[in-house]
Amino acid sequence: MTEHRFLRALRREPVDCTPVWIMRQAGRYLPEYRATRARAGSFVNLCKTPELACEVTLQPIARYRLDAAILFSDILTIPDAMGLGLTVNEGEGPRFARTVNSRADIEALGVPDPETDLRYVMDAVRLIRRELHERVPLIGFAGSPWTLACYMIEGQGSSSFARPKALAWDDAATMHRLLDVVARSVARYLAAQAAAGAQALMLFDTWGGLLPPDLFREFSLRYMTQIAQMLQSDNVARTLPLILFSKGANGHLEALADTGCAALGLDWTIGLAEARARVGSRVALQGNIDPAVLLARPETIRAEVGKTLDSFGPHPGHVFNLGHGITPEIDPAHLGVLIDAVHDLSARRT
């Protein structure tokens, strides 16, 4: 079969219309998601039960004309598999039973074996891939080493992640040791998702943008580059496009484009025209309409989709997405308006 427009766009090949998927498209804004989530009992149980993870992954695919599915899971599965004990309570966010506080804690961490320690994720990938029947490609994903280290040290979310930063400043060698074992774990995990059937891979650097520039380069960018290189030495994963999303790190776009990734995810605080001018055509761009636009009226959503498409311009290599995850209070009909507008308005222009 001809490759799907999502994969073609990531390779910067011509497409019939701009492909679109939505970060957190399987999520709380959908009543069918909330129903499955209630049956699962807990968020973590939803992630850990392949049949339920598959069910919610497919829900937005059934409802909308989306161009990609993304594995329903969480970026914190790796630290959980390392023994930190993840729980996620509604409204509270993720929390680890154990945190990483010392060199000894870090030296005790091993690289999880994806097919045993994270078997439930691999089973979910295989099941989703089967149930998708090639309708759309499946994206696998992981969190960036810096982002995972933030949670492993703080034990939960934080507005500043000051403790991991303090460790990076005070004892860089220890922080590098942590990031190294996490980076090797992430690379192995992504390669295993590729072997299990994922057709594109994405790395979420949710908290890299909180770092000062020198720390970003040393503690976040460096390990994403390392992962991209490790994936290049894997027979399956090397054939998959890698998307890098470093939220709030627009000051580093050129360096991010040089990591070896196929595409950069962009948040909504930079224009696509500017981003494209800075990185040229060496990577595809994914994004980047403000998620808040989904609270606006349908005609506004359509107009803003048009502006976003225009700002990228008539070049190959654009995957439409929000600039961040869709939020729970959105009317699902509004997302339909957005998705249809992307296809409709981009098809007219080609």
Place this chain on the structure above:
Amino acid sequence: MTEHRFLRALRREPVDCTPVWIMRQAGRYLPEYRATRARAGSFVNLCKTPELACEVTLQPIARYRLDAAILFSDILTIPDAMGLGLTVNEGEGPRFARTVNSRADIEALGVPDPETDLRYVMDAVRLIRRELHERVPLIGFAGSPWTLACYMIEGQGSSSFARPKALAWDDAATMHRLLDVVARSVARYLAAQAAAGAQALMLFDTWGGLLPPDLFREFSLRYMTQIAQMLQSDNVARTLPLILFSKGANGHLEALADTGCAALGLDWTIGLAEARARVGSRVALQGNIDPAVLLARPETIRAEVGKTLDSFGPHPGHVFNLGHGITPEIDPAHLGVLIDAVHDLSARRT
């Protein structure tokens, strides 16, 4: 008397050493602040009682070798004076009893008279100025129109401020009407602080950085420019340096430097060398060490202060500060290390 190094640096004149002050320097990390705050009963009462506001403003000046005092107040005094009813509960953040929901709500808003509706602020400025005995200059401040509008519409803090954004997209004319009355109120309020004795003025655009670039220019930047122009037509305020701090808006530095302000406040996610390369010497720069550095060890703090000073380089026009407000969990001794390092290391270089 010779003008203080803080004011000289804002005018990009040579100084004996780099001046330093700290955003939220009168705050919860100080035990003496917590004691006064407890006596005040509520945060709003602390702001509204000139003697108590003066007391906490002077506390960090007594403890540290700071180069400026900043009025203890809140950016939400203006909407409160417009009748929205501000309360601030510990841990919860600010909340308004009434929000702005319609064109009619907006048309009912008037520009507060600083000497009657915000008399407590003007009295605090006069009292602080008297009690300072010219030791250091006093900074007055206000929130940017976009930032105030965010709270006036949401009624409280938000991670995305999606409702004000939706209004800006759906009904730009109504949003402009709101921003116009708020901008005129802010300009009048800042001019009144200048008349009451403030020696520099600062505008906090806390939430401008959440906007997509086109909305930033239309709904945040435009009104800050308008305020800078209005202050230029005031006999007293025109003689005071205006500092603009638009957090997370590093993509717009050049435009911010063209508003007519004397200095730009910078968050910690951009290097001072890069910022200076982009805006040249047409404005002074204020900032921008990561507030999290205060959790690191004293020797680390000193080293990072040195790097920050080095990144600005041997030019006039640097006011040292954190890249955001100091956080409550900081050891006050660590702030002393930072302040002393700024003076010590910068004096050695000149």
